[in-house]
Amino acid sequence: MNSQPPVPETSVLAVASHVVSGHVGNKIAIFVLQSLGCDAAALNTVQFSNHTGYGRVKGTKLAAQEITDLWDGLKQSHLDSFDMMLSGYVPGAAGVEAVGRIAKELKAGAASKPGSFFWVLDPVMGDNGKIYVAEDVVPAYQSLIHHADLILPNQFEAELLSGVGITDSASLERAIEVLHDTYNIPHIVITSVSLPIRSASQTPSSTRPTSPTQSQLPTMPTMSVVGSTRTSDHKPRLFTIQFPVFDAYFSGTGDMFAALMVVRMREAVAYSDIDSTQHTASWLSPDDVAPTDLPLARAAEKVLASMHEILARTCEQMPSALSAAITRLATRRGVGEDVVRAESETMHLLKSQAAELKLARNLGCLREPTIEYRAEKM
Amino acid sequence: MNSQPPVPETSVLAVASHVVSGHVGNKIAIFVLQSLGCDAAALNTVQFSNHTGYGRVKGTKLAAQEITDLWDGLKQSHLDSFDMMLSGYVPGAAGVEAVGRIAKELKAGAASKPGSFFWVLDPVMGDNGKIYVAEDVVPAYQSLIHHADLILPNQFEAELLSGVGITDSASLERAIEVLHDTYNIPHIVITSVSLPIRSASQTPSSTRPTSPTQSQLPTMPTMSVVGSTRTSDHKPRLFTIQFPVFDAYFSGTGDMFAALMVVRMREAVAYSDIDSTQHTASWLSPDDVAPTDLPLARAAEKVLASMHEILARTCEQMPSALSAAITRLATRRGVGEDVVRAESETMHLLKSQAAELKLARNLGCLREPTIEYRAEKM
Numbered sequence: 001m002n003s004q005p006p007v008p009e010t011s012v013l014a015v016a017s018h019v020v021s022g023h024v025g026n027k028i029a030i031f032v033l034q035s036l037g038c039d040a041a042a043l044n045t046v047q048f049s050n051h052t053g054y055g056r057v058k059g060t061k062l063a064a065q066e067i068t069d070l071w072d073g074l075k076q077s078h079l080d081s082f083d084m085m086l087s088g089y090v091p092g093a094a095g096v097e098a099v100g101r102i103a104k105e106l107k108a109g110a111a112s113k114p115g116s117f118f119w120v121l122d123p124v125m126g127d128n129g130k131i132y133v134a135e136d137v138v139p140a141y142q143s144l145i146h147h148a149d150l151i152l153p154n155q156f157e158a159e160l161l162s163g164v165g166i167t168d169s170a171s172l173e174r175a176i177e178v179l180h181d182t183y184n185i186p187h188i189v190i191t192s193v194s195l196p197i198r199s200a201s202q203t204p205s206s207t208r209p210t211s212p213t214q215s216q217l218p219t220m221p222t223m224s225v226v227g228s229t230r231t232s233d234h235k236p237r238l239f240t241i242q243f244p245v246f247d248a249y250f251s252g253t254g255d256m257f258a259a260l261m262v263v264r265m266r267e268a269v270a271y272s273d274i275d276s277t278q279h280t281a282s283w284l285s286p287d288d289v290a291p292t293d294l295p296l297a298r299a300a301e302k303v304l305a306s307m308h309e310i311l312a313r314t315c316e317q318m319p320s321a322l323s324a325a326i327t328r329l330a331t332r333r334g335v336g337e338d339v340v341r342a343e344s345e346t347m348h349l350l351k352s353q354a355a356e357l358k359l360a361r362n363l364g365c366l367r368e369p370t371i372e373y374r375a376e377k378m
Numbered sequence: 379m380n381s382q383p384p385v386p387e388t389s390v391l392a393v394a395s396h397v398v399s400g401h402v403g404n405k406i407a408i409f410v411l412q413s414l415g416c417d418a419a420a421l422n423t424v425q426f427s428n429h430t431g432y433g434r435v436k437g438t439k440l441a442a443q444e445i446t447d448l449w450d451g452l453k454q455s456h457l458d459s460f461d462m463m464l465s466g467y468v469p470g471a472a473g474v475e476a477v478g479r480i481a482k483e484l485k486a487g488a489a490s491k492p493g494s495f496f497w498v499l500d501p502v503m504g505d506n507g508k509i510y511v512a513e514d515v516v517p518a519y520q521s522l523i524h525h526a527d528l529i530l531p532n533q534f535e536a537e538l539l540s541g542v543g544i545t546d547s548a549s550l551e552r553a554i555e556v557l558h559d560t561y562n563i564p565h566i567v568i569t570s571v572s573l574p575i576r577s578a579s580q581t582p583s584s585t586r587p588t589s590p591t592q593s594q595l596p597t598m599p600t601m602s603v604v605g606s607t608r609t610s611d612h613k614p615r616l617f618t619i620q621f622p623v624f625d626a627y628f629s630g631t632g633d634m635f636a637a638l639m640v641v642r643m644r645e646a647v648a649y650s651d652i653d654s655t656q657h658t659a660s661w662l663s664p665d666d667v668a669p670t671d672l673p674l675a676r677a678a679e680k681v682l683a684s685m686h687e688i689l690a691r692t693c694e695q696m697p698s699a700l701s702a703a704i705t706r707l708a709t710r711r712g713v714g715e716d717v718v719r720a721e722s723e724t725m726h727l728l729k730s731q732a733a734e735l736k737l738a739r740n741l742g743c744l745r746e747p748t749i750e751y752r753a754e755k756m
Contacts, residue, residue: 001379003742005738005739019420019421020422020448020452022457031412034435034737035409035738041398041399042396047425047440049447049449049450050451050452057450057455058447058448059448060440066438069436073427073428073429077427077435078728080398093728094729133602153554278629286403286424329456332487352455360383360416360417360418361383361387361415
């Protein structure tokens, strides 16, 4: 493993949830950022014992005023200088607005030096047709996103933000057009598209896969990310990356994706052939850069490569992790393992634990993944 | 850099402070633990904007009940199984007692399987003759330490815990005897001893250094750590490691030391020639193991090697980091750099920032340090 970090010195303010045990929110983002060489500040919006997928959780949330106080604390000690900001889960509309004020202040401070600040916003609101935050969080994000440089909604969040129901490729494109045009958002990646997306190379007469690796995709179900960096006249430059999905439910994948995007976007722009991009507001590429040559596409390829490797390792270890957890609990209680296996609520807890993303022992997957899934023009 | 972590799978519960910006408490411990391959749970006892050395800070502390609630949250989801625990700064005596109850529960749960749980306790109370916690924290620690497997006091904290004033080698030995015997503590490392400590090899007729590297020590001021693992009849096995100190004030070194000790102690015991140690309560070595052959001594050597490399890198970058911070602030305010340099309070803040430990870009120093300073029998 190369001991050199992949990015130049980069200070990132990460605002998201914290869990004592497990890997979601800032608990995963901070490790990803640090282990890839960023100096990461961690403003934790909640401290919970574990993620909510377990079904049981204890802990505390920060009030909007407490978020603002921590930011004021940074400012009064001159610790408020950041190259990038990543915002994830924030409890409540007032909290979202407080985080938005931080981003706007950082953006205003960087106005005289284009490209010196970049805000990656993960608008955590819901998934699969269901909103899991308070209703007023949606308009709070809608009034904020035009300040963001890159947003990372899932398919449902993209619908909420754009007001466009996504049912096919055409409506997906329309949603991205609205986000680029109405909200003026420079970069968009929709992180989990379950529609069949046809890449430009997949014409009716040419449906064969574009690489040997991608030829293996039909053996596993696939999903896509769809990304776009707008042109100077607010038109999309669309690309898609298809990747296989594992038959398991993981928490924290969105947070891992977002933190990796921060690093890989920085890397792609800093070491791009086109040096001017990093000194351009919002790191917008010149109009003649093709969709698949965008730094955003380069970054997303590397991000998905790391994600795939981490998820594969996690999947590999799940059966033994679950089995060990069952044995441990049965021994502690002095009962047979069959007793534990018969308790569905207990098994849900132990399965949730076994599905926690395995990062700490797989540093190589984060730092030097092998790119297998390539961006294609849509 | 080797991509294999140095320890077998190890789950650690780390209880300490959290800062948004900078590197102290859990902010440094969690990264150290994770980047060396441990699965680290982070129970943050405070969330402050920055460490208190800046002189200005905002944020919140957890009440003792909130600490207990988070622990109850872990228990109700069966996430309360840990191989090791590291406890650092806890605000107030009630908080210390709450953390003590967690450690005692973990210890009781592991009673039937000797060596399956190990508590590293950093009794954060003060330094250089000054207590910086509430007075009732001292008796709270005194009533807890006999449950710990390894304690990491500095010289002043060792005095507070043992009741022995440390003025020379003899009184230092006496303090360690009291901690081993009265409090039954298996392993002790006193982390910053500024007394001249004479190693066994330094008899009046033989004061030359024991290695070429150590011969360079006279060019820099030195300090020592002094460690001991007790024998079966509660006698000390004392060793010392002398190391050079940098002419700068760093925060978080104690927290980095403690987190590295967790990992390196686990490594030293897991991969020891004497396999039985890891299955012995408190990882006590057989009585015939010499002081300098103790896993504790092996671990401390590696810890100090990482510390020295990280501090050297931090020192190297301090002048440029300070200069960049001054330029940034002057530009933002639209004033000359001399204006900033003339403000002593501002300069204290910027110097504190420049002295933040540089970890994220120096992963190799954490994972594969070069051992230069060796343990010697006292």
